[in-house]
Amino acid sequence: MQARDVFTADEIKRLSQRSDLVGAALVLHAWALIAGSMALVVWLPNPLTFILAVMVIGGRQLGLAILMHDAAHGLLFRTRRLNEFAGQWLCAFPVGTDLLLYRPYHLKHHRHTQQADDPDLVLSAPFPISRASLKRKVWRDITGRTGFTRRKQQIMATWGPMGAEPGLSWRERWARLQQGGLVGFAIVNAVLWAAMTVAGLWWLYPALWLLPLLTWYQLISRIRNIAEHAVVPDNDDRLRNTRTTLAGVWTRLLLAPYWVNYHLEHHLLLSLPCWKLPAAHRLLMAKGLRDQMEVRDSYAKVLRMATSAVGEGGGGSGGAKPAHI
Template identity: 35%
Template sequence: MRWLLAYLFVSGALYFIVTHFPLGPVRTVPPSMFDAWTPILPATVPLYLSYLLVMPVLVWLGRKRDWLLPAFFAGALAAIACLVSHLFWPTAIVWPVAGSGWLAWLHRIDSPLAALPSGHVALPVAISVLLAMLRERSAWFFAAWSALLMLAVLTTGQHLFYDAACGAAVGVLAGTATAVLLRMRVDLRSMAMILVEWLCIVVTLRVALAAGDWRLYPLAFAIIATRQHALFILYHDAAHYHLSRHRRSNDFLINLAIGVPGTVPIEFYRPLHLAHHRHVGTALDPERRFLYQDQPWRFRPLDTIALARQLLGDASMLNTLRTMRAYRKAGGQFVRPTGPLLAAAIAWGAIVAMLACLCSAQTLALLAALWFGPLFTTGVLLQKIRSFAEHSGGPDVTPGWGDWTYSWRVGWLGRLFIWPYHINFHLQHHRNPNTAWHALPSEVRAGDRMLPSSGLPALLWSGARRKPCASRGNRAP
């Protein structure tokens, strides 16, 4: 149910934007000869509106079936692909007749914008294609619904033949792509969250570019930094092969998602991270050897000046350069290209080449600033604060704590900025690294200590007032 509510909120918000605030010149889709032959039937308006029930009905029918998650993923992927297309390439139709009765009411609540491709067609087609590939009998039901919606979008005049055809193509591609991900043994929960984070970044970039107002850039900067940080939490999960059980697929997908654009290939990070798991808190821990080298932080609260130096160094790339220098001095080697890394790099090369063809030099410079600026400054700071929180103090330093690895009770602000995707259950993650992020709450045992997020300042700053540090319990916050 939470996935359904999240989908309805996100898709509804995006649909409102693309149908009320086009972010570029609107292109009118011309009618074809098929549209000239299509009758307008006001009585099909209820059928057109039945689109709103597709996802709720899918959830109800599949509530106890294994196919629900992949079918839901396919439908959401198709709908979001259409909405992103409308963000970048706004289109509209000219209504073939003046509305009256049912049509007049529909014209008042709906818009001729967001025409090409038709999401009304793409979503049910994607579901029916995926279910057909899984050989589920429910495919016939959704295929029939898809056909009726294809007719309804035409007979209400809300879409043209070309809109419906392109929507069907998007649906086929989304359903097929989902089937391919299943064949690659991809965890669709993780893949969905990667796509959601990228959707947030893409929408932020599009709005910032369309507005062209420098006063909005700091907000865009902050949003992108938090979403990059969230992507790196999913990247951390993929370091343990939780994105896909097929290892080459796992590494290709996570390098494509953030490893290559984030300038840290998973092949470089994984050996260091696995060594961190083996040697946490010891002199062999890579975090002690490299991450905090020549910096004020020594796993103890800092005074005001030292903490300011630490945080400013993290936000200005100085500490990143110190980490890289320490790694090289220790004889560390940067990663050799692998097949998954090369494939992801080629894919990003194609994306950058396409952007270079479509965008001006000024737009490219702004895109680069809005991506790499947060990545190397605010994003580094967020990741460092989280790292402080995960492995601070150690035994006998934080009162009542007997381990190097901490877990936290957090609220929605903590999840948004510091601890997305259950990374606050870090003690549980170290105890069982084979558990994916979405199952970590089930790893909490009776008696596991949880630090309150309000105690984070005292963990960092010696001048903060100490609060009760740990509580016990077996409930996820």
């Protein structure tokens, strides 16, 4: 199944149109929600607004990663230089990723989706798992253990463990840090902290930037990964080895920003900017393909499938043997 088997040439052309204006609006929207959530806590400090802010900011941090993903496909902005700059400095570096490292890795995932050479297969192959296993993972995510572990692994992978490779010079190690995105992460985060400090609100950085990044962002990233490819019915069918999960307003705000839930549509037509994904979904529904597609009504239903002994419909993880977790 190819995109041209489903969409007409005119539909592909219309759906694939990019926009500098919309790209700028999306990036601005993400940062405005982050700033607005912080402002809400400053204006009305209490446990409820703080927890809500952590969730909204963590959701927008994932949103920045999603916009970086669009930039990796060259879709966030029509102008290439703007796409690369904003995708790296305004989306990737703030949350500790690197557009240039992510792009080849991610494109390989698209070439080999749910196949042996898929670099993301490790994320979906272990499912289904037990509820107890998922609860342990959720606890590690929400308490920050996952976030700290991943950041440590990122540093070790680029800088190298202390005492390892003694022949490397400090200049060579510094170059590694730059290639791993850690220098960019440090620069952008230093600017964020400095701006908050100048405003007399230095505490916002650890409380409402780092905390969401190390907790809520980790949890919803896990849920998104599960929803996209875990317990899919058929690893060899492009309409069934990737999942679209329907989402309401609150889910889109806190868990699935910028239409990331329309993952099947993204895999079917890689030239779709994220804001065109709902239109592609409506077209597929209008063409009567609903029964051939892996579409689920909610993330809660997907998680129930992912924590069952056998995936709904007998699909398991597309035939992959579950690992013991």
